[in-house]
Amino acid sequence: MTELLSVQGLTKAYPGVVANDDVSFDIAEGEIHALLGENGAGKSTLVKMIYGLVKPDSGTMRLRGQAFAPPEPRAARANGVAMVFQHFSLFEALTVAENVGLGMENPPALSQLSREIREVSHAYGLPLDPRRLVGELSAGERQRVEIVRCLLQDPKLLIMDEPTSVLTPQEVEILFATLNKLKAEGTSILYISHKLEEIRALCDGATILRRGKHVASCDPREKSAAELAELMVGEALQVPDRAPSEPGEVILQVAGLTSTNVATFGTKLQNIGFEVRAGEILGIGGVAGNGQDELLSALSGETMGSPETVRFRGKTVGHLPPNARRRLGMLTAPEERLGHAAAPDMSLTENGILSGWQRQELTSAGFLKWGAAKRFAEQIITAFDVRTPGAHVAARALSGGNLQKFVIGREILQRPELLVVNQPTWGVDASAAAAIRQALLDLASNGTAVIVISQDLDELREVSDRFAALNAGHLSAPKPTRGLSMEQIGLMLGGAHDMDVADTGGAHHIKEAYEEGHP
């Protein structure tokens, strides 16, 4: 195999941190190459240099033997390098075709573009209707728009940044079939992920980064997931465990919960019903944007409805605002850490007051007890190993993982009777994620009812006793997690949203055809 891209000694430093330190690796033509590492290991900076978004401080790149130093993404695209970002850059109010056209240098007429989109998307098993509004598409479909936009430029190297974080297992399968087809045609793919099983199933080679340094190269198919994780983290990971416990009395009952009005392109909750018992963890899976935020805000009291939709220990609470629910013992930790769960410019002490002033008795007659508030913040910092110089530091100064530990710790230390967390380990490095999961398990062992809303199915399988899927505002009936296969979970997630699942057959077809042709 010949080299497509060769990276030699790339270094990029930002104030206070070396994002990439002398990184070298090669990608062969027609290779799916994994870039593996924890959050903050420098994966994104590295691919941004290849895509011309960031200029390296030193080091060289060669593309097909020619010196390659794209000053801007346009130059990278002209050389056949395309990239699908983790966060989509799409306009919700425009159609698929218009969105694709906006990202092109010289877009053809809209009718011709629509025809091309239809052809390319079908050829690669990613059916898309060019006339639909992006705002109506699922996350998986939006990703297709981004991929098709790249494919129309006939790339030689396709960079994908954490593409599966927003997909259902079935959608992942479709994506993998597409990537394998591209590979068979000679396109190289640089695949960024921290999901090890995926990389083992898909990739031919892997470059592993840790703290900006290239620490290992390997063939991921020859390594176990545990071995890869160790290379990535640099130490053996602790697997959370919990003492088995009998579920107790019913703590939370939700019945007939339907949202009345939601933000534009938000998701309406449709007649949601479930219950959670003391000492039990209910996992709610689903791709983001299927009603997770709306469900959390209905449980936290940020959205209020009719009293009987939410019952806490039999008492109707659906009409109560957040602080009244907190007094009862219903606590929540929203997904968005900065700007929702915590105020960015406020200190950790103030952010402790934010949700903890009632249960921690941080006020007397409306006046704040700053000393007690500071002690509460320090208690969280110690108990949850939040790495920060002190409680006076602004929330925005903390890394995502550390702030997440603070936010979760803040709620756990208030001794909740019900805790609802949304995406508790999103963007958190592996060891911090393990600590958070362990804390949730311990909480449940002590008799708290816990609801974990997450996109990470591995996480839900690890911590939850029962599993339910949220899809387009509908919640499936919860099932015991033990014994549930990935296939079944996938079908639950597909749910009523048949647009995504219907294409699985086509993907199988492509996959089979590919496997026949290339044994």
Added chain:
Amino acid sequence: MIRLEKRPTPSKAWTYATPVLAVALTMLAGGLMFALLGKNPFLAIKTIFYDPILGEFAFYYRGQLLVKAGPLILIAIGLAMGFKAGIWNIGAEGQYIMGAICGAAVGLAFYPAEHWYIFPLMVIAGALGGLLWAMIPAILKVKFHTNEILVSLLLVYVAEQLLAAMALGALRNPDATGFPGSRNLQQYPAASNPELWAGTGIHYGVVAALIAVIFAYILLSRHLTGFHIQLAGQSPKAARFGGVNPTMLVVFCMGLSGALAGLAGLFEVTGPAGQIAINFNSGYGFTAIIVAFLGRLHPIGILLAGLLMALTYIGGEAAQATLQIPAAAIQAFQGMLLFFLLGVDVLSNYKIKRVKEGVA
């Protein structure tokens, strides 16, 4: 090349140092301007900053200083509460007028009776007048999601028309043989707001301003309501998560700022101004917006900013009178002060980094 780098936590030291730096820079740039105009820059700056406080005729200016600073501070304190919460009451001028009209109307209704309770009743009426006028944008915002900036601003012009109507109609002095304007309240002891100590300029409005500063300081730094105000301003979504009721907050902040502006109007009409007249309002409600921001929305900062603002007005007038510096140059000087204060503010949130060419 110089580059700005955001500090992880705002610098405490720079927050205190920037106002001093700004005043120093203003003196430097302003002095240069006065020199180019052919005036002695040292004399000009001394006339503006030194003479009104410690100069030969300071006994006259000193009183003026507090008379001007009092209403500015009182109004700015109320506005700052709202601004901190992200509620933009731009119509303090209108609330100031309505406070004056309502308070004066109560006093004039008793004329010529002499009772101890007349003035307290007028104070309450003044505060209520401003409060109710501010409730119009507040309720429209809460019920119909109108923009409080526009509604409160436009109500200033309505209030000005009402003021003229009152001066010419209902509140006109019946003994003034057709001249517009109400009776002079300074000459009606039960309803007047006199200078409390001769020569200081301190009247009840100045006392109220100082009380407001202390009250606001405690509210913001020690009380849960103050915490919620700041939370709502910094991060509305986090505030909702923290259980802050946005409706209550709008009503509270608009009401408080309206009431304080109304009080300022009442103390002005019963004291320095003396009567309801067509040109009673002189822009305190708008200048207070600048004072609030100059003071970084902090009560102590507003106290200092109000005094500084009043000083540049009085010192500026003195410089015009004694040195024949053109009025436009004085305005430019005041503009420089604002410019530098807001400009150097960047230092408390950003670090200046020198970057070598070719690396970035």
